[in-house]
Amino acid sequence: MAEISSGYEPKAVEEKWRKHWEEARIFTPNPDDPGEAYSIVIPPPNVTGALHIGHALNLTLIDVLCRHARQKGKNVLWIPGTDHAGIATQNVVERALKKEGKRRQDLGREAFIERVWQWREEYGHRILDQIRFLGCSVDWTRLRFTMDEGLSKAVRRVFVKLYNEGLIYKGDYIINWCSRCHTALADDEVEHEDKKGHLWSIRYHIEGSDESIVVATTRPETLPGDTALCVHPEDERYSHLVGKMAILPILGRRLPIIADSYVDRSFGTGALKVTPCHDPNDWMLGKRHNLEFIQVIDENGIMKAESGPYEGLTKEACRERIVEDIEKEGDLVSVSDLTHAVGHCYRCHTVVEPHVSTQWFVATTKLAPKARAAVPALTKILPETWVKTYYHWLDTIRDWCISRQIWWGHRIPAWTCEHCGKLVVAEESPTVCPACGKTDLIQEEDVLDTWFSSSLWPFSTMGWPDSTKDLERWYPTSVLVTGFDIIFFWVARMMMMGQHFMGRVPFADVYLHALVRDASGRKMSKSLGNVIDPVLMIEKYGCDALRFTLTAFAAMGRDIRLSEERIEGYRHFVNKLWNAARFTLMNLGDAKPVPCNLSAIEGLHNQWILHALEGAKKDVDAALTDYRFNDAAQTCYKFLWSSFCDWYLELVKPDMQSEDTVVRDRARYVLWLVLRELLVLLHPIMPFVTAEIWDALPVPDSEEKKELACEPYPPERPECVRQKEADAMEFLQGVIVAVRTVKAELSISPAKTLHLMAKPNSQEQRAVLEENREVLLTVARLSELTVTDELNAPKASASEVVSGCQLVVPLLGAVDLKGELARLDKQLGKLEKNLESVNRCLADQNFIQRAQKDVVDNKRALAAELLDNKAKLETMRRRFAEAIEEESAR
């Protein structure tokens, strides 16, 4: 296919390659394949999810890494999969049920779970399709789901082992309860948000005395659950009351007054009511002081019988009533405004209620130290700024509440014998009680926290607990790429589980990427209406444009402010590549490229572009190795646009017109080679457009055509590194720019051809100008080029100095001479300023003596050059001023 259309149209192209990659199973590696192992597990998106921009960033970066690793000859495995997302998925299905007027309880557990599986069958592939849509080079044959059979087996194995080791236990504890989701939540599933509320000060009378203690509370509805008052042991205001009894308002119960240094004397009245069942700190106080535990709010947020007259009220209604009642009794001392942090469920945003109940826990306090010690020795966290956060979390970790009172998830493999009360924890359902031999075994109702199965992901996806070839070949994984928002939920827990069960950390590197925000830096959210839908962006601008944008903005440790305009902007880049390819194909015609000896290649422009390509190859490789995605993208961008398109394609045009077939074939070959290697560099970032162009590109007879996705990274070509020629090219470019500048600033039409006279500063410059005469005439649009040592230019000439080479363009006809004078003055002004600062430096003896020698030498050379330029320009200015006088004299 040597013909491609003039504007790049992504849709059909993408469709074609997506299908091809999957069908050809290009990304399905074999453990026996050669090459260093390289593996990544996908951060499994929720099965209920739709691709959002954060996924798009995450997946793009992983795909860039995987494709690049493949190019470097590694044996790459990228495992895709989804997470069953317990609470989220259950919520979705419950909502669907609600439309039918049913609750999950109406169906019963089994039927409900059946229903969830059905739902997953029907809708669960959406997110997978979107991963496909993004062009991810995952191995679809190894697709996993956190609830599939293998992973369930892994979960049970882990649970039982941890239980037997005493690292999983069951106990009463105050946990975070979401009364809407009807389940316990782990500490990090609670989001704290500052809310405006009130602080009520309530008087508690002291038994057998006229005295009273005023305490402040933000939650008066918990008052019926009070079982003590607490003050600081050294607080003189209250010390005489410690040990006495206070009377609970309204209910009249007697409350001991205790002392504990936990109390902050300076806050409120320095006295505190203790409600052990409804506040985590009070719970701690209750345990420490052996207080009574009275639960007054139930798991639905309704007041229990223990709350006496308030039984049956919602906790909100109860709050109002209690405040009213206390006020009536005259014990409401004051009400003030207070802003304080209130916990919300991270799934449904309902206010979380501390709740005492029996739950299962993983003793993460025991597993944490090893996971901490692994960083950075065994696992490197990048950017490093997150290491401290990781440490801090592990240092202050509490045991992990893993039981959830929902139905969708891995059911806890524990059974209680109804007869003897024996608790049996086993991988397979026991048929008889090992203690009494009876068969009345009831399984735990609760399921495990979704993150429990996620924490096993790096090895469970590779087939653990079986010993598989995949595990042997690809565990531990090379790198985990994920957002920093799940460093605790997921990363730290995978570290603990990986170390405990595999004996090795699950990944060598952890790369934490930024959050994608909107153009003004706000989080993207549906309610703000500022979400950018990646699927829509792909449809509008093409997948490559989106991918390139995300890569270009993925600077380490910095959030990304994304807007649609940016994606639109990078679409231009994709199109630029497309058109550069069109130019190349057009000029190759039907001819196949004929390789020539690169170490002896002629033509400054050829030498230069090959030299620049070597630099780009090195830079891109180094950048991707260091996870500097933005640098890799930037290098490609600059090389393609600024070097290849802006210069090389223009410089090579005369060659293409040349009668000399040697010149022409040589240029064709270089053009072909540079484009080809550039396609390889860009392919990890923009897989589609590059694959399409690659496909259209002919190969020399000596080569077999492969597909781009399987093409290795281009080899280094030391023979193409030519610094001297690159410098010469820079000079030539300077000359061309000078001519253009003169035209533009003096309002001479770019189409107007001019006579350029040049007085070179050296033999090298002379040679460069002479040897590139054709290029100069074409690209700088000259009518004539005179290279001379004797400048016999008319006084009315524009002039420039480039690297000491004097350039003069006679100005004929209707040119504004004053304009040139102004231009020269501006140039001279700039020179003057530079020279001054350089001279100031050189005049400083301290600098001369203490600075490094080469720095001083460079400065001196610079000063000399500036001085030379200045002298030359001043001469020209003088002559020019005379020309103007002569003009006006006429």
Added chain:
RNA sequence: GGACAGUUAGCUCAGCUGGUGGAGCAUCGCCCUUACAAGGCGGGGGUCACAAGUUCAAGUCUUGUACUGUCCACCA
């Protein structure tokens, strides 16, 4: 209350080990030059948040201040 980041051109951001401040977009001027108007060429625009310190030399290193943002935390 702790911890961490950020502050560079109108906007979004690069600037590695200190040595005359960069890119993209936007803006202005000129061009439909046979790959590309989703383009080409050229120009303008910055006491690098503020202050002190180290140094011959600071956007770059140190400390402090201000503002912005994020995360963690049991202030009732």
